[in-house]
Amino acid sequence: MAEQQHARPAESDQPKPRGYDHAAGGWGSLKGISRIELKEKAGPGVAETLKRQNKPGGHMCTSCAYAKPANPHPFEFCENGAKATIWDLTSARCTPDFFAEHTVSELRGRDDYDLEMEGRLTHPLRYDPATDKYVETSWDEAFRAIAAKLNALDPKSTTFYASGKAGLEAAYLYALFARMYGHNNLPDSSNMCHETTSVGLKKVIGSPVGTCTLDDLGKCDAIFYFGQNVGTNSPRLLHPLKDAVERGCKIVVFNPLKERGLVEFVDPQDPLQMTIGKATRMNHMYFQVKPGGDIAALMGLCKRVVQLDAQSRAEGGPEVLDSQFIAQHTTGLDQFIRKLEETSWDEIEAGSGLRRADLEAAGDVYVEADKVMGIYGMGLTQHVHGSQSIGMLVNLLLLSGNIGREGAGVTPIRGHSNVQGQRTVGITEKTKLAPMEKYRALFDFDPPEEDGHTTVDFLQALLDGTNKGYIGLGGNLAKAVPDHERIHAAWGEMELTVHIATKLNKTHCMPGKSAWLLPCLVRAEEHMEAGGAQAVSMEDSFSHIYGSMGKRTPASEHLKSELAIITGLAKATLPAHPKWQWDEWTADYTRVRDLIARTYPDQFHDMDTRMWQPGGFYRGNAAHDRVWKTDSGLAEFTTPDVLNACGVGDAPGRYHLVTLRSNDQFNTTIYGHSDRLRGLEGSRMILLISPQEMERAGLKEGQVVTLVGDAGDDIRRAVPGLTVTPYDLPDGTLAGYFPELNPLVPLWYHDKLSKTPASKGVPVRIET
Known part of the structure; x- marks a missing residue:
């Protein structure tokens, strides 16, 4: 059976599409890992760390959300998982001395690869507008000053964003903190990728x-x-x-x-x-x-x-x-x-x-x-x-x-290793999905009743000037979102920006009027608290829960865990309450897991024990058991009203752009400039197009062009400096890299139900 949709005649005068003639995996994967290890100089301990990765009693990878099997391979990690761990365990350090030498305006001109190559953040930092630099601060000063800003703002004018890396314990307390503070503005990285799953599957099964x-x-x-x-x-x-x-x-x-x-x-x-x-x-x-x-x-x-x-x-x-x-x-x-x-x-x-x-x-x-x-x-x-x-x-x-x-x-x-789990334990803007009655019973407060911001809602509030404060639990959100030019212009107008992070990235270089960088541990490092070494937990794509124990010495004695940073902020911001035991929860994460189990007893009972069993434990899934929690009580056949999921149809001169990640990339983190599995090396500023489309458009390989948005509004969105590169693609299709081509995606161009940005079919035109 033919593997393509139609036969393409051989054209001797057409350029040969780029490609990779070898299999995935194999020696190419091992070379890819070795290249990053040599660059990051993670040290001899990285081998022991990788040996424990994704195994019972070990630490769980911060890359994809794939399962951790009960009977693992000798090496239970992939090329990108190894790269993520090596990237975390780099020997490079981004210290206060580095920031003393560079203004934030200067750093904003660098790309994310260069920023992250400076290494791990080592000290808490505050932004000094007078010098346009981040300067060293103490944890106590950071918590006090951030709390004072939060208490001066309307809670509903702030957004608490979560990337998919933090464990279930930190995620549970982050959601709790937001609601005790007074809002449900809890978007996470799911809003940018698989929120359509959360909404679409929920509707039909x-x-x-x-x-x-x-x-x-x-x-x-x-x-x-x-x-x-x-x-x-x-x-x-x-x-x-x-x-x-x-x-x-x-x-x-x-x-x-x-x-x-x-x-x-x-x-x-x-x-x-x-x-x-x-x-x-x-x-x-x-x-x-x-x-x-x-x-x-x-x-x-x-x-x-x-x-x-x-x-x-x-x-x-x-x-x-x-x-x-x-x-x-x-x-x-x-x-x-x-x-x-x-x-x-x-x-x-x-x-x-x-x-x-x-x-x-x-x-x-x-x-x-x-x-x-x-x-x-x-x-x-x-x-x-x-x-x-x-x-x-x-x-x-x-x-x-x-x-x-x-x-x-x-x-x-x-994609993210715990993005599904964070939703499970309360990171959601939808009040009907949050455990509001359990909050009342366990913590003696009335959580806010209004739905909060999705990521798109947050960005719109940013443009409207109504979102005044932002806390980011990981991530590089300003780079990951659509409509860069408009969003980036508004980002720095916020009264408060706080980033819990491991490395410097582009979003950190867009400080609000009061801005803070709070460095945290990575999952492979030892989480030592007053109660001793602590474990965290996460959920995979198959709804299984696992424990994770880091062993590596932290990159700096000044780092705190994500959980400890959240509890420090919450304790400084909120009034004292006998049931709000921030110090106790920080000292012993098992207390937080007990809260999760009491909040979700059917799914998380005895989780502190069960998460260590080989293969983790299955929290259950009603549809898996043919119990349909839909409006009708049945699985629902749906009737589409379109035959193509793109928001606009075909038109002369219009293409649909698919944005991609490279083989040297995890979300906005760029490990290098090799996209081996597509046969592409070097610059990420390329435009992939079929030889047939090149001929029809009068384009030549190596020609530099500009892509402009063609979604139908009056705003010009353009990305110049893209090199035409032949590639095997369907008619009318272009491809290029995320996040470099995100400026072409309008903020309003998203899935109708979930508001997930529609980045896999962006209408564009080519300007030569």
């Missing part, structure tokens, strides 16, 4: 997270894989995918780019495959769907499944649809079937960029499989109609009862 566990990967017969680059963003998932393929599971991939991890893989832990063996081919079919075309592609798959069911019944054969499951557990099928009947194959081909024959062949794979998993990443969620894309994937799975049984279900692949 009643669960805001995926339904599968790691065991399901060992039992499925087919995997339909949408919009996720496993080789770069979650390489440890390649091992169970490889095992699945080798036992006969068929993987059908839909993604605009042909990413090497789902083409072929060499297991770095398999000596035979690393030396004389052959790479494992990872996909059964690979379709380069156009940006946002997943809705149409899924319509085609569903149309084929329903057609085969009708044919089989007419011939007296077995049913293809699981009618018993549908009758007992679902609603809305009849309306969806009518939509399938009304939608022509011509419309499906136009919306997806794929051929009918290929979609029918993929539908046949679905029908032939007994147990099917749907796996997806941000290629499905980061669209204006991303929620409808998720609904369509669920539709496909529901047709044959592929949710709520072993070897089947829906699985979003999350």
Whole structure:
């Protein structure tokens, strides 16, 4: 079966698309790790740290949110996980002496790679407007001054943002602090990537997270894989995918780019495959769907499944649809079937960029499989109609009862290591998802009743001048958000900015009128408090909870844990209360875990013991057990009203831009300038475009162009200085790097339900 949507004639005069001809994994991964280790000079202790990483009793990686198996490999880390740990454990130090030599205005002109290469922050710092420099301060002064500013502001004019790194204990207390202070403005990094999952899945199956566990990967017969680059963003998932393929599971991939991890893989832990063996081919079919075309592609798959069911019944054969499951557990099928009947194959081909024959062949794979998993990443969620894309994937799975049984279900692949867990324990702007009654009972206060800011709401309030204060629990938010020019101009107008951080980044160089840098420990370091060495916990994408114990000596004696910084701020800001035991919670994190267990007894009972068992503990998932916590009490078929998830359609001269991470990157952290798995090296200011589109547009390889936004408002958004680079992409598609191309995404251009920025299908034009 052809792996592309249409044949492309050979053109001898066209440039050859860039690419990587080798398998993911293999020696390339080991070389990539070694390169970063040599650059960071993390020291001999890094080997012992990596040996413990993601293992029972060890520390949990700060990179992706993949599972920590009960029976780990000898080396239970991937290339990017190793890079993240080495990056954390660098020998470089960013001391007060460095800041004495550089103004913040000067530092703002550097890129994030250069800023982070200065190393670990070592002392708490305050911004001095008179000299435009960060200067050393004490923890007591920082807590007192920040508290005074917070108490001078209306709580609802402040936002407490959380990246996905902090453990469950710190996240629980951060959410508690915000509500005791007086607001629900608790956006987190999920708002920027998988909030569409939290909203979209919740609407149709009643669960805001995926339904599968790691065991399901060992039992499925087919995997339909949408919009996720496993080789770069979650390489440890390649091992169970490889095992699945080798036992006969068929993987059908839909993604605009042909990413090497789902083409072929060499297991770095398999000596035979690393030396004389052959790479494992990872996909059964690979379709380069156009940006946002997943809705149409899924319509085609569903149309084929329903057609085969009708044919089989007419011939007296077995049913293809699981009618018993549908009758007992679902609603809305009849309306969806009518939509399938009304939608022509011509419309499906136009919306997806794929051929009918290929979609029918993929539908046949679905029908032939007994147990099917749907796996997806941000290629499905980061669209204006991303929620409808998720609904369509669920539709496909529901047709044959592929949710709520072993070897089947829906699985979003999350990036940050604990972003799902932070939502679980209260980091949410939605009051209906927060444990308000438990707060009242446990802590004797009335939490605020109004919903708070999503990240987009926070940014809009920033532009409106109504958001006055910001605390960031990790992250580099100003660089990660859309609409850079407008957002960056407003960022420094806030009365207060506070950053809990490990390294210097661009957001820190946009200080508010009162600004503070509070350096924290990394997860691999020892968290020593009054009660002794402390452990933290986190949740993976499969809803399992794990303990994590750091052993490395901290980078500086002046560092505090994220939890200790939160409790220090809370104690200084809030009035004394006998039930608000900030000192006791800091001294002994088990007290915080007891609070989590008392707040969520069904899921977290005995968590302090259970989190140490091999493989962690499963907190449960109602949809996994076919209990549907939806408005109807059933799993819901949904009927899309668009066939492409992009917010605007095709037009002459308009392209849809897909933003990407490189192989040397984790979110906004840039480890280097090698994108090995795409065959790209050096500058990140490149524009990927197919040779055919280059010819149509009259472009030459190496030509420098400007991308301008084409979303339809009156604001000019442009990124100049992009080098035209040939790459294998669908017609009408461009690609380039996040966050460099974020200025092209309007703040209002986001998923309709979740407000997740639509960064995987940005309408743009090319200016030469």
